[in-house]
Amino acid sequence: MNNNYYNFKAALLSLLTLFSFTALANQVQGVRVWPSPDNTRVVFDMAGEPQHKSFSLDKPDRLVIDLTNVKGGTSLPAVNGESSLIKAIRSSGSGNTMRIVLDLTKASKANVFALPPTPPYGHRLVVDLPDDQPQRNLPPPAIRAARDIVIAIDAGHGGEDPGSIGPSGIYEKHITLPIARQLAQLIDRQPGMKAMMVRTNDYYIHVNRRTEIARGQQADLLVSIHADAFTSPQPRGASVWVLSLRRATTEVGRMLEQTERHSDLLGGVAEIIKDSANERYLAQTVLDLSMNHSMVTAYQVANEVLSELGRVTHLHKKEPQAASLGVLKAPDIPSILVEVGFISNPQEEKQLKSPSHQTQLARSLFAALKRHFEKSPPADSLFAQQRAREHRVSAGESLSLLAQRYNVSVDELRSINQLTSDSIRVGQTLRIP
Template sequence: MSRAVITWMGAFLLLAISANLYAQNTINSVRVWPSPDSTRVVFDLTDKPDFSYFMLKNPLRLVVDLENTDKIKDLPTIPSKHQIVSKLRYSKAKTSKGVRFVFELTGPVKPVIFALAPTGPYKNRLVVDLYDKNQAESVVATSNTAVKKRELNQQRDIVIAIDAGHGGEDPGSIGPSGTYEKTITLQIAKRLERMIDAERGMISRMVRSGDYFVKLNTRTSRARQKKADFLVSIHADAFTSPQPNGASVWVLSLRRANSEIGKWIEDKEKHSELLGGAAGVIKDTASEKYLAQALLDMSMDHSMKTGFSVAEGMVQELKKVAKLHKKEPQAASLAVLKSPDIPSILVETGFISNPREERLLKSANHQERLAKAIFTSIKSYYLKNPPDDSLFASLKSQYPTKHKVRPGESLSLLANRYGVSVSKLKQVNQLKSNTLFIGQELDIPQS
């Protein structure tokens, strides 16, 4: 091979490498996800971004530079709801081949900016998370310290935290016709919210009220901030094939799930964090420390027992309105259930990967019936087991509990179970003998 040919090939190779190094990246879209305590702006890119940023004061601005990147024709307007960024605009770039974005801010923020590799439905992304400083400090303080015991406030409402699964960057599972799980879960959650708020003695608190991403550990932190007595996380199941169907209720297991569906749900939870840009699933130091403490003082044991009791009742309610995938509560190691001080369950309302159930889950009537089943089971549990300082406890002390006699039950057995005397049972129910009949309904007075 002649020297001229070798020189020509070397020059061509060098030119190709140089062209590759300085190829312009392309911004395909810019998306904005506002939430009550933060705003996320996502740049969808063709290639991995080369970026830098800095803050400016008077007025407050965040400046982000992207090297070797072309401008996109139109930038999105910023929604007025939960506004942290008032405007996103261009400014003069620091190099001729780059682009500079300016975020005009409404107040002090903590910026968290990072690149994400392609995953799920997304290609390369640059994520700009802007956290309201006051809100962020409040969340951290709550996560790192044990929550003080609620002051005894007679006749308070029982607080139910409702967690609509997924959201924002994380669509959750996607049905055959393109339905997003995040959309279905929020619709059912809002129906449940309405039912709880209409019930005297109960009040709801939404973990997310719109289409935005919330980290898994932050979901339980938000429930704790709102002093929740109980957390219900709503999801729509999926699998690799369209055949599986039916609703199920999940409780916490401190070990890896032993069922195929359980392992799938655990893996999906981890994937959701990656989609949202938080790779450290269940590795938040404060949460791990808090969990370890709770396991020692047995508060987790109480939460798990309460969660399982509600889950048992919920399975019974769900089977009245939907096909069940499993007839008993299932267990898996899920981050959203790991709050040691808040009893929690996760409800899979059906398989969105099943075409028939996807159509059902989109139906307003079916969503209403699912929400009603969830509401009824939670209400039933707290009517029987109300917190001492709640309105439900006050009502329970005024009115007796109802019990329907089953085979093998006697007055003495029921008296022992409910902690009352046989004579009191006979007096309240105006019984002249100790004989009971199957199906007979008795009033159980308070002990």
């Protein structure tokens, strides 16, 4: 029994000795790189079980692996294989430690783990490098974050400013607010759009402050709601106003005089305009560009609004009108001013105070805005992203091929495109669910 015990102890000791010797004698015997479209696996063939730690660094992107109990000598064997994700594999070390650095072409969340021997392989240290954006010919199906289109809604007048007063004593400010509120509700219910009320209740805000509020919210569009009035009761109907070019040009000049407002107006662009000698010129150029964009956008929206309003009310003017009225003085934010009708006309005054007519007006404004932004969505918006999920059929493509490519079912493709058969033609635009 004693003997057995000593034999056992001796055997254990020699095993431990062997084990620690093996651990100390660990060595990288081979490096194999296995690329696949969305992952690269690097395998370090080890003489013994690896003792390792790893961490990632960026700028430039690197994966660092520290091996301990490695026999002196820090050079790696030749690397077998290559990957577009890995620029280089290098090593350094001192004493019993070895540091391996993988220089990456882009960030990757590495998974580093040891594998026990399995014939024909021995101990291995495995590094899996997923490639989140593999370069393929397929459009990426990944959904990225996309922003809402922000509509600033300005209910005209408010507080001690009643606006125009109708023959029966109705105040313009009491008509503009409920229409604005309903429009905001419709917008907020629409995925990809967000409303922002310039005034939320019956109080006064200066006209200049209204555009500042819209600018502060980085609004894509400012819609100001008003009701018209005239000295005689006959004029009637809705009209839509945009900023006049002459007024816009004057405003740009005036704003450029106020140097401290440059950064406000130019956003991030101001950051790169450091040279004060060039500043005026650059600011003018950038503002001209954004003014041009704003005015084109406003004009397009105004046309959409007129075509929708024309379905629910008489139009006073069938074309957008240019002027510098109320909030129409921000050259950097597309702005329209909608006169929903004449409060000075007794019939229209009656209509304008009716909740059902107000709802119709709000709905037609919403339909127009939505249609405009579906046609011309800002590049980083959800609307733009949804628009991008379209596919133009090219030669040789079939419904089943596209279903596979976009990872959807043929049935889904068929139903969203209302197809009665599986035949598609070259040049046809398909919606992708």
